[in-house]
Amino acid sequence: MKKLFKNLCIAGSLLLSACQQDHMVGQKDDLITKLDHALERGEVQYHHMKNLLPETRFPKTYHASEDRLETSGSGWWCSGFYPGSLLYLYDQNGDEALLSEAERIMEVLEKEKYNTTTHDLGFMMFCSFGNALEIAPKEAYRDILVQSAQSLSTRFDETTGVIKSWDSKEGDYLVIIDNMMNLELLFWATQETGDSTYYNIAITHADNTIKNHFREDYSSYHVVNYNPKTGTVNQKRTAQGYSDDSAWARGQAWGLYGYIVMYRFTNDQKYLDQAVNIAEFVLNHPNMPDDKIPYWDFDAPNIPDALRDSSAGAILASALLELSQYVGQEKSDRYISDAESMLASLASSEYLAEPNTNGGFLLKHGVGHIPENTEVDTPLTYGDYYFIEAIKRYKALK
Template identity: 55%
Template sequence: MKKNLFFTMLLLPAICMQTYAQAGKANRELLRKADEALQLAARQYKGMMTHVPDAVLPRSTNKDGSLMTSNTAWWTSGFYPGTTWYLYEYTKDPAFKAEALKRMELVKKEQYNTRTHDLGFMMYCPFGNALRITGDTAYKAILLTSAQSLSTRFNATIGCIKSWDHGTWKFPVIIDNMMNLELLTWATRASGDKKFEQIARTHANTTIKNHFRKDYSSYHVIDYDPANGAVLQKKTHQGYADSSAWSRGQAWGLYGYTMMYRETKDKAYLNQARHIADYILNNPAMPADLIPYWDYNAPDIPNALRDVSAGAVAASALLELSRFTSKTEAQRYWTAAEKMLSSLCSPAYLAKEGENNHFILLHSVGSLPHNSEVDVPLTYADYYFVEALLRYKMWSK
């Protein structure tokens, strides 16, 4: 029997299984919408297969409406093959498996890339899913090499993995980096080498200490002094202001700490995830449909752009968080995720078939301050949306 490394997520304690049964009560209408959205996603990505040139990966839509692509070194390169694995799992259509394998051949060389912190996104999304779904242990060596490459960016004095090598930063660490730690916790399980998980834990602990405000909103970028680990600056790069709450950053934090609790069972990570979830769901700037504005402090709310990618990441995270919390909290998180998914499955955010350059979702925001990928589809919005739909179907009872 093939190991399910992603969805089984280790054996959960009895209380979590009880919470799962309580919180995961089926919403038949949403289950119907989820299937319809997944079927649309499969048709859209069938179109994508013929739309994307062989040597590149889809990324977004250009300002003129044409398809935006990337090379394999771009941080989103793993999402498209990762999504095609999810769609293969859902449809059992071998065309999706063939497409995933074809694009992974392009991405495979990035296992040696030590110039990026995004190897979790780039490598674990496609190759981790490939290993989980096929059971082919050849993917282990690629993932372990990727984990080793990521580990080279860890600074023990600071206690973090360096995010960027560009700009005037000394040692920048962004909240997004929480998402790449799953590659390291997996690597310890797969290899028995505890250093990978220790790096992940240390990074997560340092991030709790320095990235979060008293209300559990997160700064986007913390710049450290590599000589002594001191915090030099608390800034933003993609949010409205240094003091604001960039919505996708909050979603990255929620997902990252929920994942770290699943992987380690350290209650500090569960508590952090709960606090972040409550910040998001209690935020007075959260719209009624629970699809966030691109920044919770955007000055033009309620006319500010939404960031569908933030909603998709948060929905997937909240579904999982509901499995680890008490009955009342679990129901609250589950219900919020249902509302987010119901909104994402609506015509307000779901593309029409054959349109949107064959992406699934509309209205994401990459970086508004840089006028980059503004109000467009994004591969990672699609990835976490499909993941959330599959989680919802699997965990509904």
């Protein structure tokens, strides 16, 4: 009788395990369906957006109260995200009209390859021409990207050991955590040309950012002000977060993504360790909501009523999916699970725009710059870009 009972227990346990696995598979199938729906919505939205855009302008955000699409010129740091999103959508859905629009607007963007006044040429040129080189290559794209890397390199200074972010008054040398996202262009340039100068600049910048931007808990400051004559740090502060000592959500996402890219190109364990430590800070933060879409700042004073930032959630989801491929199974499963939660939230009606609304943007509820009261609870072009990228990465994994 005991043996029969034991066998029944084993059989029941196996059945329960099988049911649980079936349930998990079902949940993942449901998420894939939602994400496919989000991509279809993206196709509708970006057709709507291209019809709203003036010929030489780029989407920046949308003001619902005025039903107004705000645009920028090609020199704005976000100009690469529109063609990048179009290319990602084309890659997933095969819509030739979106590819044609991406190629059209990249002709407007191309001149920025000579722009030496910005640190954001990675965002501007690699999210556009870099993706185009992979998805719908043309011979000219290589030279455009090499020139862009040369222009970006002019902002590196040997004394400070970092790439300058914002030009400012004499005596300041301002560097923001966002700058980590522009190093991928430099790594690509070394791979393409064999010139190690670009690689060495990226390494030096990343190492000094680890040294000077991060706190003991692996949260980061937004802005570090270096002394341009000595390379020492004059000040650590924030511009877009709640306070100098707070953890601005999108800043944490930029740092995480940036050090994952560093590991991808170098296989240096210290960069993987840095990325894992940032991920653990973010995911284990007591103010991380259950749906994994972070408040605009982890230390915002009015949590749980503080605004969420869908763009930070999108960047984190994409970053975690890549990070899951570089770590052991336990961490990998957890990072994928958290990314799934983020994607499921972003693909819900709370964040996904209705067709032909929202100025053509896919996501709602991004937060740009609360301290200056700009782009507050609005769509953001980079939110769309990293959401579509995260979907692309998730579908490739599954």
